[in-house]
Amino acid sequence: MANQGPKSQTILVVGGGIAGVTAAIEAAETGYDVILLERGPALGGRVAQLNRYFPKLCHPTCGLEINFQRIRKLKNLRVVTMASVAGVKGEKGDYTVSVSVSPRYVNANCTACGACAEATDMEVDSPFNYGLSKTKAAYLPHEHAFPMRYVVAPSAIGTPEADKIKAACKYDAVDLEDKGEDFEVNCGAVIWATGWEPYDPEKLESYNYNLSADIVSNVQMERLANHDGPTGGKIVRPSNGEPVKKVAMIQCAGSRDLNHLPYCSRICCLGSLKHAVYVREQYEDAQVDIYYIDLRAHDKLEAFYQRVAADPQVNFVKSKPASIRIDEEGRPVLCGENTITRELYEAPYDLVVLATGMKPAASEGYVPDIAMEQDEYGFLVPSVEGDGGIIPAGVASGPLDVSMSVQSATAAALKAIQAVGPKS
């Protein structure tokens, strides 16, 4: 690294989702040396798993590809995947960051030809599809992964399958002896963009998520609607593959609930409105019922709400459903009180989508205890006494949609540049 030394101007970005990628590129394009760490095998984070954005319904792959092109042009931006931070020491202008890289078992020789995946029959749950499908034990993280390189699942290592995978590779790219590595980085500022986890729907006990495959979370719905998802983009009942005629969305499934996430996750109302559009685009006769406490389509997003609400086959039921039971035919049945009519309902559906909220990823795993602190919910804020050298960005700092995450990340890049000072 060019700027290593007691006083470093290198900017380290932790997290390769849309916020981390944006912050790294924005900082690097001004000429600073930037290192971008990503815990998983590819960049893009949760955004790469989305089908489309609200409100314009355009595809996230488009913006991600533009960002990956920018990364390819930047010689001063280094991307390290499979990497997580084990510790941060020091102060603004001189941090020592311990990085731990877990094994990928595939080196840079990989051409993404796919021979390794064909060679094995072993399958693992697809993390990209949130467990809705299986993937081969040697797999490409997703179809436009960056870096475009395969991964071998750790569970295959030590089995005969691993040897088959290795033998199939013509480029000597499979390294079964990969032990990962630990190293230290010296840098002047850190942007912490570790993002979020979907709230675990199993914790919503009365919704019985585990009792029916036809109860899915909103992030799973994104995969169901995506052309490279488990159903090739066709929204069907996961239990039997049949088309859906009646779909329910349950808002605030976990959010705004003192028993779960006390805060509003901000994206779920618009997400469910978007899911209603996904369903209605595919089925002329489908009915979508959105169960809500109140709909929060903030500022200009109101127009998207009005657009969806104009569809007579999308209904809004003012009610937080109390429970979901499974009827004799195996269909999920929503039970609760319609708070406008005071009627108690029991309504069966083909598919129920739980609009689960965003839990900060920082609530688990390592978080530096210098310069930043966690608020009561686990989101990160700069600490009052801190020197401003570690800057939270994106959803790590609070529930944000993609456009707000990008704004947050760009602001963090500027803060990081200010922290390390004018380019020397």
Place this chain on the structure above:
Amino acid sequence: MTVALPEQATRKYDLGFARWVRDNVNGGAKMSMCMQCGMCSGSCPIGTEMDQGPRKLFMMIRAGMKDEVFNSSTIWNCTSCYNCTVRCPRGVPVTYIIQDLAAKAVEFGYVKKVENARFAKAFWWSAKTFGRTDERLMTAKYYFSFGLVEGMKRGLANLKIAIGMVRTKRMHIGMPHKIKDTKGLQAILAKAAEIDARESKGGA
């Protein structure tokens, strides 16, 4: 033509009622947290047997519908299962509020109008006197609370069930079963009433 204005509302609204509930009902201070989501009414196992359900009852409190709240069957039909309290996303102790509203309804003499309160009163009389529920005396007390003729009618209508219960030893003939120390029980209850009076005076 312009549509005529709606007729003047004749219902009385007591605008200080919500504040009174906040200050005087157990758990009432948390009622301002209610966001009318319906989780409580939807979770109630006997929700279909309630005229209002907790969510609407809370809205009626806010609206100042004092008489309607105290005359509601909802406060008497609660079985204290605590489903609503456990699931409430806003931490409102729904069960406590409903229970105390029932107690207040007794205190302010609303119970005569509420059918369900008769049974609760008979139950409490038996529990307090014997430390147990005596099926015969409690039922008799409940039936005759409707008046002599109505009491006889109800008793006769259920005679067959009563005989069946005696035969299967679900009901006995003879002196009512009592706990060993009814005096002790009454002392406990008196103390509880004293603590309650003291704490509610302090506005706790």
